[in-house]
Amino acid sequence: MRNSPSPQQRQQIEARANGVCEYCKSPVRYAVQSFECDHIIPLALDGTTELDNLAFACGGCNRYKSAKVVGIDPDSRQPVPFFHPRQQIWDDHFIWNDTYAIIIGITATGRATVNALQLNRLGVVNLRRMLIMANEHP
């Protein structure tokens, strides 16, 4: 079984995501580090290298997610599954704050994903502020 997506899969995954990280929404065209194809269910947990298990993810989100699929909801302190970009809709789990610089989790899954993947990392928040000024924010 292949562990990494084919070049065609990579193109499909990037196009499907409209060129933004499917977790933190950072655009690849302003990324200083390469984006990766996240195995939503990690290979270590028998996830496959198929399009329905792959997400376009910035290096930061992919690294923080690592081989995990579950995080702690800070409100209930219970473990919950991370946001699943193929089976769930981003807007159902996250909203932007009123300046559009910060992502707020609005469900247990959303909150656990914001925390574990650090979707409001300083560099990403600063990038959003710049992109807002440039009218390039997603």
Ligand SMILES: [Zn+2]
């Ligand atoms: Zn990201």
